[in-house]
Amino acid sequence: MVRETYTYTSKMNGMANLESIIPKCASFSHIKQLQAYIFTSGTFKFSRARSKLLDLCAIASFGSLSFAISVFRQIPSPFTNDFNAIIRGLVQSPQPSTAFAWYRSMQRGSFRVDALTCSFTLKACARVLAATESLQLHANIIRFGFMADSLLGTTLLDVYAKVGNLSYARLVFDEMQLRDIASWNSLIFGLAQGSQASEALDLFKRMEVEGLKPNEVTVMGVLSACSNMGDFKEGEKIHGFIRNQKLDINVQVCNALIDMYANCGFVDKAYGVFDNMGCRKCLVTWNTMIMAFARDGDGHKALKLFEQMEKAGVQPDAVTYLAVLSACNHAGLVEDGVRLFNTMGKHEVKPNVKHYGSLVDLLGRAGRLKEAYNLINSMSMVPDVVLWQSLLGACRIYKDVEMAEIALRKLVEMGSNNCGDFVLLSNIYAAHARWNDVGRVRDAMKNREVKKVPGFSYMEVDGSRHKFFTGDKSNARWKEIYSKLDEIRFKIKELGYVAETSCVLHDIGEEEKENQLCYHSEKLAVAFGLISTSEGTPIHVIKNLRICGDCHAVIKLVSKIYERQIIVRDRVRFHKFKDGFCSCRDYW
């Protein structure tokens, strides 16, 4: 009797000690020693320490998921927690989708799935963008009666937003009994980064109405919405709110502010925030600001900041190099770009496919096609389509048929059926008057059912956004817009403008081609800006693709004739038109 009591207490103490030691494990060998102890001491069968250790082993950087799995296999009848430990580890592994199989095996084996199991498995959905699996899990969660769990609800809505199912994210949000700040933040981020940025702002305003206090995460979400939409006015209001609430002591909030101003075309204001930060700058701060100068085409400021960053003792990372390379690219600083690329190794940054892409683009634009081609072939990794597309684009500038054919062949081999690629090759043939080849490309396009990404542009007036597609007549004032375009066409012809019809592929007459160019989305947006904003105010336009060559030429003239500053944010950079010139100095 006495002896039994003794054994009992010592065992309890042993387990308690064991559990308190587990978080102190600092190496794989510590884990293994404890695991061996649990195995041999007889506590393996029921011990809670077992699943805790499994958990640590599966997720810690010094742990080993495969070892955790092999230990799991030794458990005669694993508990839910043991499964959870493994699933959590799988989600963070390079193959998150393996978590689904484990989840299913739990159900098959009639093991109890709990809210945590669902939470981890949902995370796997988010990581691999598994839309169907998230729906299935949602159904399970309802069936198990877990919907009242607000943490799980937030995870679910977050996953829906991340896999692109915004309407379901909203639905979950609306149906949650208990919504806390994280639920709101999650939906705001989802909307901001999806295609419903203005809805994110609406939600932010609704928070105020419902008496909820936005925190630093919330403002980062709405700033990212403003950044995406180029909504400078709202962004500035939020900046005011941030100052009031003293949220700018948070470095991430400051970074989001810099990004917002830069993405709205106000690189100076971005720098203002950068220069007056009340908190310590971090790597992302420098990267964001360098990227801002890069997108603005100010290569020298970007490179100067890069030097300052090094002096401040901040080690550059892969993103920093991408930013400086792209700065060199947009500013035509070829030698600097090549030099920087070659010094990456010194900072222990390994070039990835994006760095190569930037350098190929840089060399190509500078007419060094052969070097660009050799660079692609020298890569140790598989080149992606972007590299060949860059080379193809450069071939068009320099009218290099041979190289263009190689690039397009590669693209076709890689399964690309992007309309733009074929058009580029066709343009090059056309430039050499090789009309048979032009026809051949056109036939190939018909046979392949090439995909065309529709171009569109935004223009914001008085807080509402107007979206234009090519030849769009959906705007309430479309008639005025089109007659403004007629007026523009008339005026610029007087200045000697000739339409650049080479980028129109269709088998139609010159006049018809000119008409097609005439109603490109960016032109519609600029014309709308002219008629709907007061004289002398700048016009901001955002385009989803790169600006077209003809539009570029026309907008330069428009900026002169109408004495307007016109700022176009395209897919990769800003074009700031003033007095007939563009900030890109026609190098893009």
Next chain:
DNA sequence: CTAGGGTTAG
């Protein structure tokens, strides 16, 4: 089988 799980910038 006390707990653990949710939102965050380039």
